[in-house]
Amino acid sequence: MAELEKHYDPKDIEKKWYERWEKSGDFKPTGHGKPYVIVIPPPNITARLHMGHGLNLTLQDISIRFQRMMGKDTLWVAGEDHAGIATQNVVEKKLKEEGKTKNDLGRPLFIEKTWQWADEYRGHIRDQIRTIGCSVDWSRDRFTLDEGLNKAVRKVFVALYEKGLIYRGKYIVNWCPRCNTVLSDEEVEHVDEKSSLWHFNYPLKENGGYVTIATTRPETMLGDTAVAVNPSDERYKHMIGKTLILPIVNREIPIIADQYVDKEFGTGAVKVTPAHDPNDYQMGIRHNLEFIEVIDENAIMNENAGIYQGLDIKEARKRVVEEIERLGLLEKIEDYTHSVGHCYRCDTTIDPRLSDQWFVKMGPLAKKAIEVVENDRVKFYPDRWKKVYLNWMYEVHDWCISRQLWWGHAIPVWYCENCGHIIVSETDPSSCPACGSDHLRQDEDVLDTWFSSALWPFSTLGWPEQTQDLEKYYPTSTLVTGFDIISFG
Amino acid sequence: MITMGMEFMEEVPFHHVYINQLIRDKKGRKMSKSLGNGIDPIEVVEEYGADAMRFTLSILAGQGRDINLDVKNILNYKHFANKIWNASRFSLMNIDQTTVTDAYKKDDLALSDRWILYRLNETVRSVTQGLEGYDYNLSSKSIFEFFWNEFCDWYIESIKPVLYQPEYAGRKQNTQSVLIHVLDKSLRLLHPFMPFITEEIWQMLPINKEKEHLMISKWPEYEQMKDFEKDANAFANLMEVVRGIRNVRSELQIPPYDKIDISCIYKDTKPFTIEETLYIQALASVNEIHQASEKPSRSSTALVSPILDVYCHLSGTIDLEEEKVRLAKKIEKAETDVKHAEKKLSNEKFIKNADEAVIEETKEKHREAMMTLERLRMLMSDFEG
Numbered sequence: 001m002a003e004l005e006k007h008y009d010p011k012d013i014e015k016k017w018y019e020r021w022e023k024s025g026d027f028k029p030t031g032h033g034k035p036y037v038i039v040i041p042p043p044n045i046t047a048r049l050h051m052g053h054g055l056n057l058t059l060q061d062i063s064i065r066f067q068r069m070m071g072k073d074t075l076w077v078a079g080e081d082h083a084g085i086a087t088q089n090v091v092e093k094k095l096k097e098e099g100k101t102k103n104d105l106g107r108p109l110f111i112e113k114t115w116q117w118a119d120e121y122r123g124h125i126r127d128q129i130r131t132i133g134c135s136v137d138w139s140r141d142r143f144t145l146d147e148g149l150n151k152a153v154r155k156v157f158v159a160l161y162e163k164g165l166i167y168r169g170k171y172i173v174n175w176c177p178r179c180n181t182v183l184s185d186e187e188v189e190h191v192d193e194k195s196s197l198w199h200f201n202y203p204l205k206e207n208g209g210y211v212t213i214a215t216t217r218p219e220t221m222l223g224d225t226a227v228a229v230n231p232s233d234e235r236y237k238h239m240i241g242k243t244l245i246l247p248i249v250n251r252e253i254p255i256i257a258d259q260y261v262d263k264e265f266g267t268g269a270v271k272v273t274p275a276h277d278p279n280d281y282q283m284g285i286r287h288n289l290e291f292i293e294v295i296d297e298n299a300i301m302n303e304n305a306g307i308y309q310g311l312d313i314k315e316a317r318k319r320v321v322e323e324i325e326r327l328g329l330l331e332k333i334e335d336y337t338h339s340v341g342h343c344y345r346c347d348t349t350i351d352p353r354l355s356d357q358w359f360v361k362m363g364p365l366a367k368k369a370i371e372v373v374e375n376d377r378v379k380f381y382p383d384r385w386k387k388v389y390l391n392w393m394y395e396v397h398d399w400c401i402s403r404q405l406w407w408g409h410a411i412p413v414w415y416c417e418n419c420g421h422i423i424v425s426e427t428d429p430s431s432c433p434a435c436g437s438d439h440l441r442q443d444e445d446v447l448d449t450w451f452s453s454a455l456w457p458f459s460t461l462g463w464p465e466q467t468q469d470l471e472k473y474y475p476t477s478t479l480v481t482g483f484d485i486i487s488f489g
Numbered sequence: 490m491i492t493m494g495m496e497f498m499e500e501v502p503f504h505h506v507y508i509n510q511l512i513r514d515k516k517g518r519k520m521s522k523s524l525g526n527g528i529d530p531i532e533v534v535e536e537y538g539a540d541a542m543r544f545t546l547s548i549l550a551g552q553g554r555d556i557n558l559d560v561k562n563i564l565n566y567k568h569f570a571n572k573i574w575n576a577s578r579f580s581l582m583n584i585d586q587t588t589v590t591d592a593y594k595k596d597d598l599a600l601s602d603r604w605i606l607y608r609l610n611e612t613v614r615s616v617t618q619g620l621e622g623y624d625y626n627l628s629s630k631s632i633f634e635f636f637w638n639e640f641c642d643w644y645i646e647s648i649k650p651v652l653y654q655p656e657y658a659g660r661k662q663n664t665q666s667v668l669i670h671v672l673d674k675s676l677r678l679l680h681p682f683m684p685f686i687t688e689e690i691w692q693m694l695p696i697n698k699e700k701e702h703l704m705i706s707k708w709p710e711y712e713q714m715k716d717f718e719k720d721a722n723a724f725a726n727l728m729e730v731v732r733g734i735r736n737v738r739s740e741l742q743i744p745p746y747d748k749i750d751i752s753c754i755y756k757d758t759k760p761f762t763i764e765e766t767l768y769i770q771a772l773a774s775v776n777e778i779h780q781a782s783e784k785p786s787r788s789s790t791a792l793v794s795p796i797l798d799v800y801c802h803l804s805g806t807i808d809l810e811e812e813k814v815r816l817a818k819k820i821e822k823a824e825t826d827v828k829h830a831e832k833k834l835s836n837e838k839f840i841k842n843a844d845e846a847v848i849e850e851t852k853e854k855h856r857e858a859m860m861t862l863e864r865l866r867m868l869m870s871d872f873e874g
Binding site: 156362380382385458474 | 491492493494496497498500501502503504506507510511512520527528530531533534535537538539540541542550552553558570571574578581620623625677682684685686688689693701702704705706707708
């Protein structure tokens with residue numbers, strides 16, 4: 001007679017059933033009925049799953065199991081994310097314990113080592129997904145860095161490049177001077193820090209007098225190319241368009257009016273350093289200002305910083321303030337707490353700076369993505385996220401897709417060392433089509449992890465090959481995800 | 490993903506996007522390494538099992554709200570898993586496994602059978618609708634309340650006489666069929682939330698199964714059961730009566746073996762049928778049910794409703810004066826509780842600074858204290874009148 005054990009003990013039951021289900025093939029789609037498909041938002045391989053994953057995976061599995069019992073042809077595609085910067089940091093840390101750096105190994109060996117590590121940790125993540133009971137189809141398990149995905153990534157890169165939607169340009173980026181890499185906004189953690197608000201007087205060129213500006217970063221004044229006020233600020237209305245003499249540097253800079261300026265902040269007049277602050281960068285674009293870099297990629301003052309060249313930021317800040325005071329232009333110093341961006345990996349203070357990067361021009365691409373959400377062909381649950389998504393997409397920025405890392409999808413761009421020709425190709429070229437030289441150098445950067453993630457719903461089903469899965473299971477049914485995905489369109 | 494899907498597939502990548510909640514700690518703070526307030530899901534599974542964790546997360550996943558997670562929540566749903574286990578174990582031990590089928594005879598059902606089948610059907614509807622609209626909270630709450638409150642606390646209790654007592658032998662087989670039918674369907678409804686425990690139990694059910702595993706079995710379908718509605722309502726009324734009598738019994742500390750008489754004033758309903766009488770007698774430990782036109786002397790009010798009033802007769806062993814003193818003390822305490830909660834809730838500082846959970850808890854305490862107070866005052870007025 002069938003009888004249950006006296007006491008409920010989840011441990012044995014859960015292990016036993018997961019193994020049986022997986023072995024039976026019941027996680028695979030049946031091939032009958034209307035498809036119901038979810039592609040897993042791939043968890044990073046670098047960390048244990050956290051409770052956010054616990055929730056995300058549980059809700060997906062509930063929907064998948066429900067639809068499967070409803071008789072749908074149910075597929076949940078499994079997958080893990082190679083997590084560019086995070087994984088590279090873990091491996092670098094391990095090397096450091098052995099007293100080595102990635103440069104000691106060289107790129108190929110470092111990548112080989114990272115693959116070993118990644119394979120092992122992928123296994124751990126898969127086990128954790130099993131532990132939660134997820135009925136994913138392991139026979140379709142994908143990795144954001146696997147060969148098929150690399151093919152998809154290259155195809156997309158080349159296609160967008162040929163359409164003029166990928167370009168190389170200078171851009172203000174979140175720069176971690178320790179990791180020497182660009183970080184996405186999501187990779188920057190903001191922490192409140194106690195600091196000061198320095199008030200400097202910038203003299204007017206004519207008729208004496210000055211404008212007092214307030215700043216949290218005195219050292220960047222060396223790169224100022226304007227002072228901005230709010231156009232509706234009565235205090236400054238009569239000064240708009242006048243010229244100031246930038247102290248120390250003695251450069252003539254204009255007073256401009258911009259809506260971005262907060263009348264309540266400091267004196268209502270702010271210095272504009274387009275090369276070292278993201279908001280100033282935008283003002284620089286709007287007002288056609290000069291971009292003068294004064295800090296290099298290691299957070300050291302560069303040749304444009306004059307006598308401060310070679311100093312680190314902290315020292316430069318101290319000396320600039322001293323000099324301003326000596327010149328009698330220091331109005332006051334206030335205590336000030338403000339939010340400062342830090343690298344989410346190594347906690348170093350972020351230094352916004354200009355850098356040569358690859359970009360995706362988002363405007364033309366966003367058009368259709370906006371349309372399908374506006375007319376509910378893609379429906380958000382809860383529906384308030386529709387507005388959040390649309391607001392984001394209406395103001396979408398061009399997307400910086402290059403990362404100064406080794407671990408990731410290599411950018412499929414080659415430079416001819418002989419004639420400088422740029423080759424953008426799905427397959428590795430052997431010689432330059434312009435001059436025939438075989439001295440080619442591949443771009444050293446890799447693509448932002450999100451570049452491959454953006455293709456995930458169709459690349460995992462086999463694209464660019466025209467597979468049966470793609471035919472049958474695309475478009476997928478549901479994406480269950482955290483809200484941070486919104487910014488990736 | 491939408492941009493690239495439109496560009497390269499010329500089709501949306503997905504039809505629905507469900508944005509899941511942010512998980513915070515019990516005080517509503519973000520979980521972070523520096524605060525050390527994270528809860529590790531793998532450790533939770535080790536301690537409570539994946540099913541308990543999954544159910545907790547699902548029932549807390551209300552649309553548009555963040556989740557404040559307390560390990561205590563998970564323990565609560567571990568208790569639910571235990572409840573499922575024990576109720577299933579009880580069911581399996583009290584059916585004739587060689588002869589039972591889940592195909593009950595529809596024309597030979599008792600009142601509580603018809604009620605539970607009706608309630609099951611309603612639960613099928615709400616769980617299904619919830620899951621179709623990604624309302625995980627509604628779905629899990631619905632199956633939780635059905636299984637614990639209705640199936641375990643009422644249905645199983647209501648059929649115990651049939652399962653145990655020889656005079657009901659004729660009903661036994663059909664009751665077992667309903668029991669196993671409801672258990673089977675409940676396990677199916679619970680499976681997406683708690684896949685492991687439900688699969689383990691389902692495998693033990695002595696019924697014909699269309700599939701080898703519960704995970705690929707058929708989801709229950711909502712049926713037209715209009716003809717069950719009247720009986721379902723009748724049983725629900727009866728539950729109200731039983732609750733009222735149980736309250737009186739508990740306030741006056743009358744032990745379960747001490748059967749009492751009750752009097753009913755039928756205002757807008759027919760006197761209880763023989764079947765209904767049997768349920769009340771079994772579920773509320775009642776001896777005889779009298780029909781009355783006014784409240785008997787030496788009685789306590791169990792229920793006052795638009796359709797009927799119910800009074801418990803108090804035996805000679807209860808010393809009314811002593812009870813009055815005891816009740817007065819209890820009333821005093823309940824009044825203090827109410828005042829205490831009211832004071833807190835009217836304190837602006839508290840409302841402004843306290844965590845939402847604490848405020849909710851205080852409100853709940855206030856509600857409970859008010860209800861207790863009302864009940865006690867009703868009892869007191871019985872003694873004084």
